[in-house]
Amino acid sequence: MKIIVCIKQVPDTQKVKVDDKTGVLIRDGIDTKMNPFDLYALETAMKIKEQINAEITVITMGPPSAKEVIKEAYALGADSGYLLTDRKFAGADVLATSFTLAQGITAIGGYDLIICGKQTTDGDTAQVGPAIAEHLAIPHVSWVVKIKDVCDKSITFMEDMLDDIAIAKMNYPCLITVDKDVFQPRLPSYRLKQQAETKTINILTLEDLAQKDSEHYGLSGSPTQVEKIFEPTSEHEVERFEQDDKNNAKLLYQKLKELKYVKELS
Amino acid sequence: MNYKMIDQNDIDYFASIVPADDLQAFSAVHDDYTHDEMTEYGRFAPEVVIKATDTQQISKIMAYCYKHDIPVTPRGSGTGLCGGCVALNKGVVLSLEKMNKIIEIDKENLVAVCEPGVLLMELAAEAASAGFLYAPDPGEKSATIGGNVMTNAGGMRAVRYGVTRDYVRGMEIVLANGEIIELGGKIAKNSSGYSLKDLMIGSEGTLGIITKVYLKLLAKPMKMISLLIPFNDLRSCLQLVPKIMALPNQPTTLEFCEKEVILDASKYLNKQFPSKDYAAYLIVSYSGNTKEDIEKMYQDTANLCLDKDAIDVYISDTDERQESIWNARGAFLEAIKSSTTTMDECDVVVDIDKIYPFLSYVKDLADQYQVRIRNFGHAGDGNLHCYVCKDDIADDAWPQIVNTCMQKMYDKAKELNGLTSGEHGIGHAKKRYLSEALGETQIELMKRIKSAFDPRNILNPGKII
Secondary structure, X not given: OEEEEEOOEEEOOXXXXXXXXXXXXXXXXXXXXXXXXXXXXXXXXXXHHHHOOOEEEEEEEOOHHHHHHHHHHHHHOOOEEEEEOOHHHOOOOHHHHHHHHHHHHHHHOOOOEEEEEOOOOOOOOOOHHHHHHHHHOOOEEEEEEEEEEEXXXXXXXXXXXXXXXXXXXXXXXXXXXXXXXXXXXXXXXXXXXXXXXXXXXXXXXXXXXXXXXXXHOHHHHOOOOOOOOOOOOOOXXXXXXXXOHHHHHHHHHHHHHHOOOOOOOX | OOOXXXXXXXXXXXXXXXXXXXXXXXXXXXXXXXXXXXXXXXOOOOOXXXXXXXXXXXXXXXXXXXXXXXXXXXXXXXXXXXXXXXOOOOOEEEXXXXXXXXXXXXXXXXXXXEOOOOEHHHHHHHHHHXXXXXXXXXXXXXXXXXXXXXXXXXXXXXXXXXXHHHHEEEEEEEOOOOOEEEXXXXXXOOOOOOOHHHHHOOOXXXXXXXXXXXXXXXXXXXXXXXXXXXXXXXXXXXXXXHHHHOOOOOOOEEEEEEHHHHHHHHHHHOOOOOOOOOOEEEEEEEEEOOHHHHHHHHHHHHHHHHHOOOOOOEEEOOHHHHHHHHHHHHOHHHHHHHOOXXXXXXXXXXXXXXXXXXXXXXXXXXXXXXXXXXXEEEHHXXXXXXXXXXXXXXXXXXXXXXXXXXXXXXXXXXXXXXXXXXXXXXXXXXXXXXHHHHHHHHHHHHHHHHHHHOOOOOEOOOOOO
């Protein structure tokens, strides 16, 4: 079977500064890494490959420097990788990003299963995965927390519905987004990293895609306009309980109840 | 020595020095103050617990106790592993937990000045937020700085940066008779007579009470990358340690662990480790300012390991990956503890080319006495932690088994020219083994030093010697 894993290069820090004047993220000098949720997606693919015969292809969209994230995927065991890169893809929102990725996936073709991470740590929308499936008109399920069974026709998994867990089976072709802890991601292998240096990274530009009208891509294909980006403020409140153990425990319990961290069973 | 039993007059005197909230007497003494992390070594209740808040209070308390022959046991956060902070002879436990102020981060001289009750994690965070590194990195982050100094605590970064001793520039000490002295200071060098400061370090509160400490800071490297290197057997894993240490780039940490301990930690934390299929692992870390610099630093190690018997070399280069390794590594002790009913530990240090011979002997011991012994440790400096676990061994059979195993391990360390403790100290639990390791002459010298500082033997009596 053929598995496509969508990956994204994100800043390797939670503390990206925002340029006060332009409102743009300052990415210069900041290390990048693979979106942590995508590591779970790739690990899920690797675990499936350990069970049945599978070929793993990763796809990402980004500037030419996003080749690094494909190399990292190779060091984690991916078989082939595609980078969607074109100046016309720049400035894409959820709609344009998912459309571009869907076009790229169609260009690669022949897939059975697409796996995405639940969300990225920079965009945080958790919508790109499902949107890709909608563009491709294939079934999809989000927030998969456990793979129950996998064969060459279908996949069975557990989906976190917050209050409930659903177990579902989907026939290929289909798309899932996985939550963290579905599997513990492996670490990149130094052996594979060395091989990755000479391994081909396939480049896809607008020319290679079926839909060639640039109005669908990048800023022009994005109905969402970002008005302002700003750093969130965080507030820490400290409350000290300084009575005896018994009363401290009581006060702590009251506080946790008040903040709805604990619920009394009725 | 006969110490004075504490009576109401003594309590009244203490109450005139510290507020009622900072004084616990007799039945009001909280159980926490009767033991350290190793309850296996017994509970010893002091007659009084005093939580001091400044040097003058301590000076007055010491002068009084000196005059009245009342033993005083100083205590930080009680995270020791050898019974160093328990009141063997009753008397006063002098808790320094409330002296927890970081007085200054001196950015010009790269020195932190703090009170002894500051927690290691607090100092590390404060230094980091000013752009500096407090380099010693003992596993127990909730230990106090005072406790770290008094046990000369080591930790995982000792391979590159050294131990607590290497970072202590000076200190304020209250002597047994209440006199206050300053040893060293912020100054970087000191050839001015005997180094009393260095005698204090590692003295476990038997020579004086530390009330202020000056600690060296370093410029903080921006990044650390770790390699997790799996092997099919412990011998191939450990034989690479001296070779890695001889490479031009010094690792920041060089730890070893075995599969069983990783599984214990995964179970304890309910978190998966990134790899757990192989018998033994090295964790080697390098620090630098850019990812590219560090990649160059670790190449030689990675290539050497692949040339020898390593299965692969896994790279941990993001916060999430580092957490998945180091959270587990940090929980090894607690994980082993929670996996058994009771246990005893040894913290020997041997030459780095003797780690395998020592551990191989420990494995034979475990087989011979049918007891589970878990090991891990700081391979880069030969400091090993071995835990003899009781599990379901019968209560009456246990003392004989554990004492024999401990004795044999310490004997073996001595035979290999190793020593009793690498970083945990001696306390009262390891006294016998220290005296066997050092011999009469050295112990006698130590006793004379002790009596020079504390002629009435009121400072933490019954510890070390």
